[in-house]
Amino acid sequence: MLENNLIGRGRRLRKNELIRELVCETKMSKKSLIYPIFLKTGNNVLEEIPSLLGQYHYSVDRVCEGIATSIDAGVDKFILFGAIEEMQKDEFGSNASNEDGIIQQALREIKGQFKDKVQLITDVCMCEYTSHGHCGVLNQCTKSVDNDETLKRLREIALSHVEFGADILAPSDMMDGRVLAIRNALDDAGHKELPIMSYSVKYSSSFYNPFRDAVDSEPAFGDRKSYQMDYHNVREALREASTDTIEGADILMVKPALSYLDVISKVKNITNSPVAAYSVSGEYAMIKNAGLAGIINEYDVMRETATSIYRAGADILISYFAKELAQAMEKGDM
Numbered sequence: 001m002l003e004n005n006l007i008g009r010g011r012r013l014r015k016n017e018l019i020r021e022l023v024c025e026t027k028m029s030k031k032s033l034i035y036p037i038f039l040k041t042g043n044n045v046l047e048e049i050p051s052l053l054g055q056y057h058y059s060v061d062r063v064c065e066g067i068a069t070s071i072d073a074g075v076d077k078f079i080l081f082g083a084i085e086e087m088q089k090d091e092f093g094s095n096a097s098n099e100d101g102i103i104q105q106a107l108r109e110i111k112g113q114f115k116d117k118v119q120l121i122t123d124v125c126m127c128e129y130t131s132h133g134h135c136g137v138l139n140q141c142t143k144s145v146d147n148d149e150t151l152k153r154l155r156e157i158a159l160s161h162v163e164f165g166a167d168i169l170a171p172s173d174m175m176d177g178r179v180l181a182i183r184n185a186l187d188d189a190g191h192k193e194l195p196i197m198s199y200s201v202k203y204s205s206s207f208y209n210p211f212r213d214a215v216d217s218e219p220a221f222g223d224r225k226s227y228q229m230d231y232h233n234v235r236e237a238l239r240e241a242s243t244d245t246i247e248g249a250d251i252l253m254v255k256p257a258l259s260y261l262d263v264i265s266k267v268k269n270i271t272n273s274p275v276a277a278y279s280v281s282g283e284y285a286m287i288k289n290a291g292l293a294g295i296i297n298e299y300d301v302m303r304e305t306a307t308s309i310y311r312a313g314a315d316i317l318i319s320y321f322a323k324e325l326a327q328a329m330e331k332g333d334m
């Protein structure tokens with residue numbers, strides 16, 4: 001074949017900005033972004049989180065400031081997390097379902113002010129509220145997390161989040177049967193229309209460490225490997241995704257995102273449900289800190305990594321960079 005008669009001249013479609021825009025395969029919208037918000041016990045708290053520079057702890061009385069800033073930046077969907085004092089924790093994570101629990105108060109506060117201008121997603125889990133830091137109720141003899149006892153607590157937590165205004169529930173504990181348990185609890189209580197975004201495929205990952213520092217949820221003993229997934233496995237991820245779909249999950253989430261692009265892509269291939277990816281705290285912290293150290297360009301790497309997650313198949317992205325990504329998308333920079 002002659003050199004001047006190549007089969008494909010890929011560079012034709014890379015010639016200039018406008019033609020690149022035309023053939024761009026991954027088109028992203030700020031409407032698909034979810035921003036994590038961290039609540040903290042106390043009054044008048046607005047503190048930068050040391051393990052997550054650029055992210056803040058808000059007390060309930062100031063959380064609306066964080067919400068307003070995000071809305072200004074173009075993000076109106078949030079996932080809420082709570083950091084409470086050690087003395088507020090107990091074995092059953094009671095604060096997670098108390099009517100004066102931190103998430104319940106925050107839901108009331110934010111919904112009171114912003115009503116339906118925001119979508120509030122809540123993390124249905126116990127680890128931020130238990131004295132032992134595990135995601136469920138412990139079996140007193142074996143000290144391992146008791147699956148079916150935990151389901152009872154998850155139902156209570158879910159119902160209390162809905163009572164105070166949650167728009168979407170996101171169970172993140174990785175117990176078997178939790179989606180079905182929560183779905184049934186919601187339906188029985190008349191909340192048939194309330195969606196569940198399941199953390200379907202959640203790996204046991206060291207990328208969560210900055211988050212655990214932020215909410216003080218490191219397990220007091222052992223690890224989470226008996227409930228979160230082993231990162232060597234991908235067929236297991238598909239089983240989890242299928243099970244959650246059958247149990248009634250409306251949105252399937254893969255977490256973490258960056259080291260799991262293959263998983264996102266495979267889950268996407270087997271489902272017709274929306275797929276969410278959670279780009280977790282460790283992913284953010286690595287980019288943030290390498291950027292601050294002048295080793296990489298934070299803005300460029302943020303855009304490249306977020307694009308790769310969408311390219312892998314994510315329809316929805318949960319990211320600590322949500323505000324900056326929304327701005328970049330608005331500017332046509334993605």
Ligand code: PBG
Nearest residue numbers: 125127172207208211280281282
């Ligand atoms: C709670 C929960 C965790 C994260 C989200 N929900 C921590 C964990 O499972 O240990 C991690 C989020 C992040 O790292 O950004 N179960």
